[in-house]
Amino acid sequence: MKKMKLLYCLAILFIASACTKDSVVADYNIVPLPQQVSETEGEGFTLDGKTKIVYEKGNEAQKRVAEFLADYIKKGAGFSLTVSDAGETDNVIILKSDYKTDKPESYNLTVTAKQIVINGSDDAGTFYGVQTLRKSIPATTEENPVLFKPVDIQDYPRFSYRGMHLDVSRHFFTVEEVKEYIDILALHNINRFHWHLTDDQGWRVEIKKYPELTTIGSKRDETVIGRNTGKYDGTPYGPYFYTQEEIKDVVDYAQKRFITIIPEVDLPGHMLAALTAYPNLGCTGGPYKVSPEWGIFEDVLCAGNEDIYPFLENVFTEIIELFPGELIHIGGDECPKTRWAACPKCQAKIKSLGLKADKEHSAEERLQSYVISHMEKFLSDKGRKVIGWDEIMEGGIAPNAAIMSWRGTEGGIAAAKMGHDVVMVPTKYLYFDYYQTDDLSQEKFGIGGFVPVSQVYNFEPMPEGLTPEQQKHIIGVQANLWSEYVLNFPHAEYMVLPRMGALSEIQWTMPEKKDYQTFLPRLVKLTQLYKRLGYTYATHIFDISAKVEPMKDERKIVVTMSTFDNSPIYYTLDGSAPTTSSAKYEKPLEITDNSILNAITIRGADSSRVYTKAFDFNKATFKEVTLENPSIPKYTYGGAPSLVDGLKGGKVFSNGAWVGFTADFVAVVDLGEETDVSEVTIGTFIDVSDWICGATEMEVLLSSDNKTFKQVFHEKYQEVQEGQEKELKDVKASFAPAKARYVKIIAKPIPRMPDWTQGRGNRGSIFIDEISIK
Structure with a gap:
């Protein structure tokens, strides 16, 4: 113990003597967190203008890294x-690549008084050691000597596949912007760039054998305003595409940063841009047009048309000449089979192949599997490996295909059990086009959804229940940025930063070393580097974090607030604006009555966004609720109790406060004793683009024994009309006062989505938030 105290005192004296008023101290608490950081004895290293960087003679890759x-x-x-x-x-940073370990992309970083040595197990490992070194330098310094404490860092990635995606089909990004995106990936130790190059709204890669793909398919006449509102901007978009020379330039740029590009050409769906250029490849022959709106479209490649197979082979022949990586992404998602079911060629193909429907898959799904398998064999023969979205498993998966599991983790688990490699990309955690806050008052318009930094960070990509051999097939993790509502590159940066920091840590750092509370200060430090580099990033992590816990038995709601740096929090409960003169938060708040909580945190001259939460106590609050029909599993969250917890949901239907139903919403609230009732209100969410259309009918019935119910209210409502905006809408039933213990509420969703919607013909859903009874 005495020895430890002596070493500690010597370290303090050393830092105090070495740190002049102009020097700064490096901090190894970075993102992603290295696997092992061990302080060593001796003096540290001071980086200044005289420091030199030395690389291995004759090693061009190391020279580039230097x-x-x-x-x-x-x-x-x-x-x-x-x-x-x-x-x-002396006074050098030495780069090497002969670190002995069985883990690729590893490095050992050592600091002594005279040297910093970054020794990689390979050139990529050295590069990641360089990333650690740069991120340890305080971003606030400007030609100040930087003191690096003596240390030994041994580091390696958890997953071999560490991916980030960018969609350039809906909105296009220039070569220089794509290169900056690659630089951002490198900063976060990401080694795979999934480049989504084609879709219904634009074909973005030059294919010399089929020039019309870009002369026709890379432009659209106009673009829809908002979420498929039926209104358009009237402005042509494009032609925008990358020439093959530009593609080669970007590929080379990425390779020098140890990033492999995975190109995606989506098939057999999401092909309207290609069909517009070559209408003979569709089931109907057209005419087609590059889509001005977003969504899923029935016109896809005609699987019964033999012309599509040489077309796809020729396209992918040029693709694999441009992209040297092993994996080629062929999409395979969201391919409606409507045209195939009515197409004589497709039906003839099904018959000739002997494809049969069974209880699991239709014949048309098996036809899609045939298309995927055809391309898998073609690419395999060329030394490449197919990867696709988890829909390519429907109808039977191609033998050597890898899976991106985006609709959850279930597809990935099934694929791993079948021996297929898997990249986890579930929407709930890793779709960065989703909002990162449920307070949309200051957010740019977006697709919807809710994926905050904390949710990204807390995702565990290795599912439970897999054998060690099956676990080997979970090769990595990726996040996606789709660009329907991302109009420019600063907006793209805003959507991925700082969530990419959380992504990098689940990709790189072992799970037992992860801790969200210690991660936040490290992430804040990384945002200082974002700022210095001129990146646009979201700042929600600087705001108040609140945990809201309904306590049913005690009939209260407990609110616990915190900030990453324990800065002071001031609050009001009457809806007024908080200031430093307001009550100071010192312990969890207990809410027992109707209130509007507003809170801010103050850092010097700066204040955070106001955290706001409304609490509604009424006769239904914390009472027992029984649901007669099941909710949508994905949108069940807290289930029935959350409908009477005193908390009204916000403007994001997937924030956990709403409960979704495709069946009729039928709830019975037990008030505990007979009481006067004259008003029932339910909160509903309307977002037609997500097939959520509110209530078309509401009925209220009362009972004293939960057996015999008497109707006291029944009303029908107009169905959603074209141009309906997203809306939170309370549906209220008022009636003559009556005594009851049990209140049954029935709310019906739209039975059939209107023809003007993307979901036309399908049953809509209804999302319910809070039940209020007065």
């Missing part, structure tokens, strides 16, 4: 360092 490091230090600390292969040993 030049990257020099550029990073110039941008981060202001020093212009000399890069050479000279064998200097």
